[in-house]
């Protein structure tokens with residue numbers, strides 16, 4: 141008799157993210173007791189991008205819930221480059237501020253890199269500063285971008301679940317393919333996978349035979365920002381699939397829906413474990429942002 145294929149383990153980050161948030165809340169209380177003030181996170185939101193507005197509201201609420209201080213600095217879409225730069229420089233110079241996050245994308249006409257460069261590395265809770273990028277690349281991670289960290293936590297979760305199921309899977313030595321080469325996700329996630337002794341390939345829009353390459357992946361991380369671009373039959377049977385994409389698409393009848401960068405149902409039919417499309421990595425990202433803010437605060441005060 142042929143055994144029915146085992147359904148894929150679904151990697152839902154919500155529960156584990158809630159646990160991390162509780163841990164951060166306890167650490168924040170200890171921080172307040174020791175230093176007489178809460179760690180503070182300041183978020184800069186320029187413009188009216190609807191997705192960014194939702195992300196920032198969630199970050200604001202989560203920071204409050206764990207007892208952090210801070211503020212969201214909302215600026216209009218037509219804010220002048222120099223005004224935005226001055227605002228970020230002001231936050232950088234304020235000794236009472238531990239973490240700064242400039243929500244991307246910035247409005248047209250703003251020179252994004254110049255704005256990001258104004259965030260000092262010790263307050264860079266996004267992990268975008270060249271110092272933090274270099275520390276990660278040299279194997280001494282300091283402040284690491286939150287979404288890539290979330291991907292690795294989910295991969296650890298997958299390894300634990302598959303081990304409990306008796307399915308052979310090891311992160312060490314796995315062939316990992318990262319689809320997408322952004323500074324926010326693709327490049328740092330590749331660094332983290334390399335640190336965990338995966339054999340890593342970064343694929344992008346110019347990669348030849350992307351389907352064939354994906355079919356070699358024991359670990360497939362997709363952060364390309366294109367709705368359902370990775371097809372189910374690109375997934376190697378038994379692979380672990382981490383889909384970072386959140387794309388709004390037409391669902392007919394004037395409605396829209398959110399989908400990932402991977403065609404979920406056919407991919408789930410082949411994978412050993414998979415994120416549940418939109419919603420897998422997201423909750424993690426915010427929990428890890430809080431953790432990064434606490435770390436930044438501890439490093440700043442500890443360094444005195």
Ligand code: GUN
Nearest residue numbers: 241242243244245266324
């Ligand atoms: N926009 C989408 N993802 C991110 C992120 O991780 N950090 C910032 N600052 N903006 C984003």
